[in-house]
Amino acid sequence: MPRIEGFEAYRMAMPRGRRPESIVVRVTGDDGLSGWGEVAGSDMCWADIEDRVGPALLGLEWELPEEVGGVGGLGGSAAASATDIACWDLWCRRQGSPLSHSLGGTRTSIMAGARLSAEPTLDVLLTRVNRLVGGGYTRVTLAVHPGWDVEPVRAVRHAFPAIALQADAGEAYTESPEHLKALEALDAYGLLAIERPFPGGDLPAYARLQRQIGTAVCLDPADLETVDTAIAMNAGRMLGLRIARLGGLTAARGAHDRALAAGWDTWCGGADGFGIGQAAAVALASLPGCDLPSDVTETPTATAVVTPPVAITGGVVAVPLTQPGLGHAIDETRVARLARQSLRIPA
Incomplete structure (x- = not known):
């Protein structure tokens, strides 16, 4: 049975201290x-990799990448999501199969969506949306919060009547009459979804809101149990699939499959990074249920550790299908150069 003989981790930072x-x-x-594999870095995540995840993987015997998360309770954490991606990449390279195909992907390209934070003025917001529309993006997600919700959504919808709009509430609302009035008012502007309206995944509140509005309520689930419960409760009609939040590609694919069977829409969220995380997000977004534009960001050429960099052309990202695994070569020299901390087991 194949066995993991070596594990390495690199804590990466952009030059001159810039994020991510x-x-x-x-x-x-x-x-x-x-x-x-790759995941957004934090002190807690690095400590988890150093103390628990890395040592547990060394010497592990496994046949399929789906098996890895069950070893020592590794599944479900941000640290485990990076190793889950890495094991999928390794398994696909052994099989000579693109990651997209191995996950069950059916697309040769995906549409990219873009996210905007709350802007200081409506003029700045409209300028940024106009720039995205000119770049070929077909969906824009606007960050909203109490006091900055109906007015910016109305302004963007009037200025760009054909664009697909989504509102990300960032768990900032409650079921107070004032907050519910604002969320219900957004229903008039043809949104694809209102994402993460309430704190803590309060599924009963999600279900009550979904009964009140025609716009889909979108969840940001952290585990498959939440997905199953939300579907059973009709606590929305859309899932955002974030690989790190769900603990890896294995769980993200499972969430996709459940949503597809229930008739829910899905899209994939891809965080900023050095290219490996974006490549995994592209593969996940190629799954048949991800009909909506997904949040996949470009990899800056100067810091990408993948060749070719993940690129968006006219709002479209090609799914790499000519190479096994992630579909990109890894520049190990650049990984080492950008790393500010490293770990190797065995040393």
């Missing part, structure tokens, strides 16, 4: 092949 910070991991099998 990521943790890149590499797992090496007893056949000498390697797989790579």
